[in-house]
Amino acid sequence: MSSSNPALEPSEPPRQHDSTIIVDKAVSLTLSSDSLLIVDDRSHHKSARGCCAPFKSSTQSESTVAISLYNILDAEINPTSLVITYAQHSHKDNVTVTALRYAIGETEKPAIEAWMTRLLDLAYGSAQRRKRLKVLINPHGGKGNAASLYHKYGAPILAAARCHLDVQTTEYNGHAIKIAEELDLDAYDAVVCCSGDGLPYEVFNGLGKRSNGREALARVAVALLPCGSGNGLTWNCFGTGSNSIAALGIVKGLRTPIDLVSVTQKDSRTLSFLSQSFGIVAESDLATEHIRWMGAQRFTYGFLVRLLRRTVWPCDLAVKVVLDDKQAIKEHYKSFSLKEDEDADSLTDRSRIDAAHKSPGLPKLQFGTVQDELPGDWEVVSGETMGNFYAGNMAIMSKDANFFPASLPNDGLMDVVTIDGNVSRSTSLKMMTEIETGGFFDMPEVHIRKALAYRLVPHQKEGYISVDGERIPFEALQCEVHQGLGTVLSKSKRVYQAEGPK
Numbered sequence: 001m002s003s004s005n006p007a008l009e010p011s012e013p014p015r016q017h018d019s020t021i022i023v024d025k026a027v028s029l030t031l032s033s034d035s036l037l038i039v040d041d042r043s044h045h046k047s048a049r050g051c052c053a054p055f056k057s058s059t060q061s062e063s064t065v066a067i068s069l070y071n072i073l074d075a076e077i078n079p080t081s082l083v084i085t086y087a088q089h090s091h092k093d094n095v096t097v098t099a100l101r102y103a104i105g106e107t108e109k110p111a112i113e114a115w116m117t118r119l120l121d122l123a124y125g126s127a128q129r130r131k132r133l134k135v136l137i138n139p140h141g142g143k144g145n146a147a148s149l150y151h152k153y154g155a156p157i158l159a160a161a162r163c164h165l166d167v168q169t170t171e172y173n174g175h176a177i178k179i180a181e182e183l184d185l186d187a188y189d190a191v192v193c194c195s196g197d198g199l200p201y202e203v204f205n206g207l208g209k210r211s212n213g214r215e216a217l218a219r220v221a222v223a224l225l226p227c228g229s230g231n232g233l234t235w236n237c238f239g240t241g242s243n244s245i246a247a248l249g250i251v252k253g254l255r256t257p258i259d260l261v262s263v264t265q266k267d268s269r270t271l272s273f274l275s276q277s278f279g280i281v282a283e284s285d286l287a288t289e290h291i292r293w294m295g296a297q298r299f300t301y302g303f304l305v306r307l308l309r310r311t312v313w314p315c316d317l318a319v320k321v322v323l324d325d326k327q328a329i330k331e332h333y334k335s336f337s338l339k340e341d342e343d344a345d346s347l348t349d350r351s352r353i354d355a356a357h358k359s360p361g362l363p364k365l366q367f368g369t370v371q372d373e374l375p376g377d378w379e380v381v382s383g384e385t386m387g388n389f390y391a392g393n394m395a396i397m398s399k400d401a402n403f404f405p406a407s408l409p410n411d412g413l414m415d416v417v418t419i420d421g422n423v424s425r426s427t428s429l430k431m432m433t434e435i436e437t438g439g440f441f442d443m444p445e446v447h448i449r450k451a452l453a454y455r456l457v458p459h460q461k462e463g464y465i466s467v468d469g470e471r472i473p474f475e476a477l478q479c480e481v482h483q484g485l486g487t488v489l490s491k492s493k494r495v496y497q498a499e500g501p502k
């Protein structure tokens with residue numbers, strides 16, 4: 001019978017803790033919940049490692065290094081050594097591949113193998129390893145340097161993580177739609193676009209055009225290695241505009257369902273993943289193509305020019321509103337983003353694919369199209385002096401433009417913002433700065449609704465309507481949201497990498 005006093009227990013032989021192994025005689029490698037701690041007690045440690053690391057403290061004969069498990073890409077045992085590869089921050093906006101090599105003896109191998117399995121389990125969590133990626137490069141995306149950005153920054157990280165890469169350059173406008181439409185769903189886990197947001201827009205639409213569109217959108221994730229000027233998809237999913245950090249995000253990305261919006265005009269139906277705009281934002285984006293050389297600044301420039309003119313864009317607007325009180329929207333955001341029990345989530349891969357098997361095409365339009373009669377319970381919003389109509393599926397539209405802070409990946413709602421065109425210039429300018437500082441949401445001139453659908457009918461003959469940054473015909477449109485129809489790779493399944501409403 002065992003004693004209740006631990007001091008009187010028969011002592012067990014000392015056992016090396018599972019989390020720690022000793023390699024190269026004097027280097028201890030310890031796993032914590034979020035990092036790999038390396039204590040190197042070799043007098044020759046500097047030349048032996050041949051690298052430096054994010055955090056290091058050292059004395060004459062010992063150095064300690066901590067590497068975030070998120071940054072660990074791979075590990076392997078070859079005949080004489082253990083090799084660990086990770087993405088090391090080389091400066092604020094970049095990570096590069098670095099390898100650690102430690103000599104190991106034959107007898108140590110079984111213990112080291114078990115430790116290595118644990119390292120990779122912790123480093124990847126529920127993220128899929130060695131993803132099979134269809135990489136699409138738009139040679140004309142952004143400033144036209146997508147191929148060199150990919151080969152210099154993205155590819156080395158993906159390769160070091162042993163992703164399977166099948167790279168294709170898009171050859172003409174709309175090519176990505178065709179590629180996605182014909183993609184072998186069994187061969188790829190994700191399509192990675194090296195472009196701006198235009199190529200992901202095409203990929204979602206190509207997947208959606210298939211007879212099994214719903215299944216294709218549930219099975220194949222879409223990701224962006226940022227090579228354009230806005231790169232909204234990367235900012236929302238990984239919180240960065242850096243190509244190499246986004247590549248690490250893709251390696252560690254969780255399959256995340258996202259809401260997609262059906263946009264109908266006359267007889268057409270397209271899918272939008274990011275936003276739809278009419279008024280100042282659409283023009284700032286689309287009417288400034290001629291100053292593309294400015295990069296992201298062209299948007300700000302276009303915005304300011306139109307702001308100073310105080311233009312209005314009259315329209316009829318009706319919205320199927322779910323929440324229109326800012327406090328209620330904040331509470332909705334908070335409760336949704338704090339949900340933890342993923343098993344209770346109805347949007348699991350299994351449930352989405354099962355639903356797709358039952359009904360393989362795109363979901364039916366719950367509210368009909370723009371050609372049908374307007375449903376009686378929609379809120380009619382005065383649009384005579386519309387300055388800015390902006391509907392968002394994701395929070396961040398481009399760097400520092402967290403336009404829809406309350407937007408969530410899969411709450412089944414879109415965020416509709418309207419701003420009157422007659423607000424003073426000084427208030428409009430203040431709005432611009434408040435977007436960056438997070439005060440925009442609470443400004444009284446900014447009307448925000450969480451909605452299921454809306455219809456917008458422009459009054460003028462000519463102008464700009466933008467869907468995910470792409471121009472669509474300037475005519476009546478109706479949009480409705482489909483909960484969790486698409487899939488992205490993302491850091492969090494619950495929230496975008498944006499500051500929520502305060």
Ligand SMILES: Nc1ncnc2c1ncn2[C@@H]1O[C@H](COP(=O)(O)OP(=O)(O)OP(=O)(O)O)[C@@H](O)[C@H]1O
Nearest residue numbers: 141142170171172173174195196198199228229230
């Ligand atoms: N080889 C090609 N020749 C011409 N157009 C192409 C080619 N490949 C892709 N495209 C078109 O480029 C557009 C998308 O570009 P991309 O995704 O890079 O966004 P972007 O508009 O350049 O981004 P941003 O506005 O953020 O700079 C799509 O309309 C697509 O059809």
